[in-house]
Amino acid sequence: MNEPLTHAAPWHRGEVALQERVGIAGRMAELGPKVIRDHLIAQHRDFFPQLPVVVLGSVDRAGRPWATLRAGPPGFLHAPDPFHLRVEAGREADDPAEAGLDDGEGVALLGIELATRRRNRLNGTLRREGPEGFTVRVEQSFGNCPKYIRPRQDGPAPDASARRPPPVVSDRLDDGARARIAAADTFFVATFVEDAAGSRQVDVSHRGGPPGFVRIDGEGSLMIPDYAGNRFFNTLGNMLANPRAGLVFPDFSTGDLLQVTGRTDIVLDPARFGDVAGAERLWLLHPERVVFRARALPLRFAPAEGV
DSSP states (O other): OOOOSEEETTEEHHHHHHHHHTTOHHHHHHHHHHHOBSSOOHHHHHHGGGOSEEEEEEEOTTSOEEEEEEEOSTTSEEEEETTEEEEOOOOOTTOGGGGGOSTTOEEEEEEEETTTTEEEEEEEEEEEEETTEEEEEEEEEEEOOOTTOOOEEEOOOOOTTOOOOOOEEESSOOHHHHHHHHHOSEEEEEEEEEOTTOOEEEEEEEEEOSTTOSEEOTTSOEEEEEOOOOSOOHHHHHHHHSOEEEEEEEOTTTOOEEEEEEEEEEESOGGGGSOOTTOSEEEEEEEEEEEEETTOSOOOEEEOTTO
16 A cells, blocks of 8 residues: 655655654654745745755656756746746756656755855746746745855856866766765755655755765765754655655866766664764765766855855
8 A cells, every 4th residue: 555645744754754763753743834834935035036046856757866056147036926936947958857847747946045054945846838947836845954054155257158068977986976076065965755646745955064074985885974954854754765866066166067866775873884973874875877067057156265
């Protein structure tokens, strides 16, 4: 018998299982409906139009989740009403996430202001009226704490006329990908769950830490610490119910995007892998497809002074 997607509103069975493990399921059942809404509150409707970039999570036709970034002039994100968010961004054929941005698909967005570390997450159903953008009908919207986000400020504008090379696609991490991951202090992760009717609830979220916080083992799998957070367990709860994830590692100084999708394992006892400072849990990603897109992000950001 197939279980329903939602177990205890607004949480699904994977999220509840992890909340129960740490003894907070009762508190989260009470808190959830107060902080996770089916609409954008006024401050979030005002927030999105200020942003020049958004993080997206989608699922391709093979059921692989992908995370990506899209950019535009402030105002390219706007809410015509509390229940919809409009994204004025054209198709990007070389982005593997594009295959999951069709009409009727489940999608997730993370609005993040790097300079102030403010962020808002939402998911919903995508409606596409043409090639130049789409609208998301909000199903869940909530704010996040700014912990682990490294502040960044706008950097020099890139040369818009520079020709971008084609993407490099592989089924494993090459030396360049390994070096980029080893240097990263930020990535974004897309996950999803699916109910018996095939409806998808997608999530995309931020992960950050000191450079090198993501380790790569000899098999080419990524080992990622799970630090203390809001205890919603949106990401890990999705992985528990559906062990797949898509990651994007942005290089904010060059605009390069490294996108990886694969299968995951959750490690509830991090001591199995030695001393991982600050980790309450770990998760592993075993890459199945890797896409490197040089200069795919038409914006540049530099670390904030003194950080």
